[in-house]
Amino acid sequence: MTKGEAKILVLGDIVGNAGTSAVEKRLWNLRRENGIDMVIANGENAAEGNGLNRETAERLLDAGVDVITSGNHIWKKSTVHSLLEKNENIIRPANYPGECPGSGYCIFDMNSYKVLVMNLLGTVFMESLDSPFVTADKILSREEGNFDFAIVDFHAEATSEKIALGRYLDGRITALFGTHTHVQTADEQVFGGGTGYITDVGMCGPHDSVLGVKSDIIIRKFLMKMPVHHEEAEGDVSLCGCIFTVSTDSYRTVKTERVRWD
Numbered sequence: 001m002t003k004g005e006a007k008i009l010v011l012g013d014i015v016g017n018a019g020t021s022a023v024e025k026r027l028w029n030l031r032r033e034n035g036i037d038m039v040i041a042n043g044e045n046a047a048e049g050n051g052l053n054r055e056t057a058e059r060l061l062d063a064g065v066d067v068i069t070s071g072n073h074i075w076k077k078s079t080v081h082s083l084l085e086k087n088e089n090i091i092r093p094a095n096y097p098g099e100c101p102g103s104g105y106c107i108f109d110m111n112s113y114k115v116l117v118m119n120l121l122g123t124v125f126m127e128s129l130d131s132p133f134v135t136a137d138k139i140l141s142r143e144e145g146n147f148d149f150a151i152v153d154f155h156a157e158a159t160s161e162k163i164a165l166g167r168y169l170d171g172r173i174t175a176l177f178g179t180h181t182h183v184q185t186a187d188e189q190v191f192g193g194g195t196g197y198i199t200d201v202g203m204c205g206p207h208d209s210v211l212g213v214k215s216d217i218i219i220r221k222f223l224m225k226m227p228v229h230h231e232e233a234e235g236d237v238s239l240c241g242c243i244f245t246v247s248t249d250s251y252r253t254v255k256t257e258r259v260r261w262d
Ligand SMILES: [Fe+2]
Pocket: 013, 044, 045, 071, 073, 180, 181, 182
């Protein structure tokens, strides 16, 4: 950790065994080479065939991921319920009904600094859940005084909803990054209030594909309009994410850097 600063790496949706294996092979080196203090990764598609299960989650945690966030695909494997209940560093979107298993945020200890990691799901072109705006407000006020940094993974489809939430929380959180579209956007920045932002960090998976799935399967789906069985694509995996350099004095972002490791 450089004096006065820390680096938080966030990784976009890890897709299948290929994405998980690439994280296993490369993350500890990337952490060392880039002086990373903490890693947050979206694991909603990490298990084979989608979702998250115990084996895959353990692989990611062993590989150097500190907190696993998720999204709309988190419920695909039923065993994820006990995983969410038992491991506080694996979270699901906070705006699902309170009766759902697990928590929508956690507070991680990063070299003695408390990092609140929150996961929210968009409501435009997605599930009609509680407002992510109101949910974020409630969590930030409930946990006031209990954290130093706050990082939000906003798993959403609409760019407008993502930018609006980022700007709404500007000055109150350290950074907000988008996930879900699997396509990295080139709008990384630091807002006026010191909140780091990127609309979508992209995916960690095989990019010779349609969002990680074999291209011919998805093309057939669009041509035939019939349900298809998704199969993970093959080929080289790129890891896409973002590094937020944050101040340990102001707890705001100093620099937002988009990364893609091929
Ligand atoms: Fe995804």
